Amino acid sequence: MTKGSKFIPEFSGQREDEEILMVLNKHWYTIAMPLAKGIVIIFLSFLIPIWTGFMGTIFSYAAGAIVYYLWIMFWIGYILYEYYQWYRDKFIITDHRIIDIDQKGLFTRRVSEIELDRIQNVTYTVAGFFQTLFNFGTVTIQSAGNNELTLRQIADPATYQREITTLVKKVTEDEPVSAEELLAFIKDKRI
CATH class of the missing domain: 2.30.29.30 (Pleckstrin-homology domain (PH domain)/Phosphotyrosine-binding domain (PTB))
Structure with missing residues (x-):
């Protein structure tokens, strides 16, 4: 591959005569566990209130709804952060x-x-x-x-x-x- 090819883009600090041979990320397993953790927690955050009938009670109070949505947003942010770390x-x-x-x-x-x-x-x-x-x-x-x-x-x-x-x-x-x-x-x- 040559400098700036569509498969391996050039990088900051690349020398004029330098050819990129390989670009490696960490193994997928290193991102799988944090992603699985975040997805399971988000899934359970939706499922447990529905099973227990607690969903209506949560949303009857504005503060409960806000806390619930902040909790979900936190874990979505966690997943995005972990992926960003792995990808970069x-x-x-x-x-x-x-x-x-x-x-x-x-x-x-x-x-x-x-x-x-x-x-x-x-x-x-x-x-x-x-x-x-x-x-x-x-x-x-x-x-x-x-x-x-x-x-x-x-x-x-x-x-x-x-x-x-x-x-x-x-x-x-x-x-x-x-x-x-x-x-x-x-x-x-x-x-």
Whole structure:
């Protein structure tokens, strides 16, 4: 994919010669639990008053109706907030670097990056029953200078660990020098 393609849009801070290879979100399981919690609470908020016959009593008082609607709006807001957090957390892998965008709240974002040619070690971890069952985990990338970038809760971490390792090898392997180039270099140094 190239810069600004319709499938992978360009991003703020993208370099002119940089090609986006992958854009990853956290695994769907990480958003499923908060969404399920919010949906169940909203559903029960509608269902329990109807079952108990309490709905009429709630709405006979204006304050009760207001509190009831605020309760529903709170949980709708909770669902939207959790989805926003999940959607805005991204991992962007380009042909030059890996970028981790962490959305912290509505108005705070932390961006970390590591150049591919600085990467020294890439490991992955799948820990626990649900991570094993749904195949998601953590990819940890270590660079020269002891910097570390952690891609948490991504789907199929083994595949992405292999992909990143392959990219690093492509970027860091030196082109072999031909005999002609070596002779030309030696001649240039003699003169």
